[in-house]
Amino acid sequence: xxxxxxxxxxxxxxxxxxxxxxxxxxxxxxxxxxxxxxxxxxxxxxxxxxxxxxxxxxxxxxxxxxxxxxxxxxxxxxxxxxxxxxxxxxxxxxxxxxxxxxxxxxxxxxxxxxxxxxxxxxxxxxxxxxxxxxxxxxxxxxxxxxxxxxxxxxxxxxxxxxxxxxxxxxxxxxxxxxxxx
Numbered sequence: 253x254x255x256x257x258x259x260x261x262x263x264x265x266x267x268x269x270x271x272x273x274x275x276x277x278x279x280x281x282x283x284x285x286x287x288x289x290x291x292x293x294x295x296x297x298x299x300x301x302x303x304x305x306x307x308x309x310x311x312x313x314x315x316x317x318x319x320x321x322x323x324x325x326x327x328x329x330x331x332x333x334x335x336x337x338x339x340x341x342x343x344x345x346x347x348x349x350x351x352x353x354x355x356x357x358x359x360x361x362x363x364x365x366x367x368x369x370x371x372x373x374x375x376x377x378x379x380x381x382x383x384x385x386x387x388x389x390x391x392x393x394x395x396x397x398x399x400x401x402x403x404x405x406x407x408x409x410x411x412x413x414x415x416x417x418x419x420x421x422x423x424x425x426x427x428x429x430x431x432x433x
Contacts, residue, residue, distance in 0.1 A: 261357035261399060265349055268395030276391065277382050284394045287369060287409040290422045294408060297430050299364065300336065302406035307362040308338055314345040314393040315370045315416050324420040332427060346392040357399050364406035367397050368423075371414045 276282045288294050303309060315321060329340040343352060356363055372386030401407050412419025
C-alpha cells in the first residue's frame with residue numbers, strides 16, 4: 253500500500269533536517285539528545301524485546317562504508333538473524349532515506365531501528381554552507397531519528413565515537429553477550 257512516487261515520510265525527515273541545520277546555524281549545536289555510547293551500556297535486551305511480533309530489526313548506519321565495516325556489520329546481521337529468527341536489515345545513511353526510508357516510517361509498524369553515528373575525522377565544509385559534510389550527515393541522521401521516534405517505534409541511537417571499526421566490534425560483542433530470546 254505504499255506509493256513509491258509519494259514519499260511524505262521521506263519529506264518529513266528532510267524537513268526535520270532543515271530545522272536542525274537552521275538551529276545549528278544559529279547556535280552551533282547539533283546533537284542527538286538520545287545518542288548513547290557503548291560505555292553507557294545501553295539496555296540491548298530491553299530494546300530487542302520491543303521488536304514487534306513478525307517484525308524486523310534495521311541498522312541505519314551513518315558511517316563511512318568500507319570493506320571492513322561491511323564485513324563487521326554483515327557478521328552482526330547474520331548472528332542476530334540466526335539468534336532471534338528475524339530479518340535484520342542494513343541501510344547506509346543518508347542513501348537509505350531515498351530507497352527504503354518511506355517503508356520504515358510509512359509502512360507497517362513492524363520495525364525496530366538502531367541508528368549508528370560516529371564522530372567524523374576529516375570533515376570538509378559544504379561549499380557555501382556554515383556546516384561540514386559530517387554535520388550535514390549527522391543532521392540527516394537526527395532528522396530521520398526524530399521521524400521514526402514520532403511513531404513510537406523501538407529506537408536505539410548509538411554514537412561509536414571516532415574509531416568506527418572498534419566501535420562496531422564492541423557493538424557486535426555486546427549483542428553476542430545477550431541472553432537468547
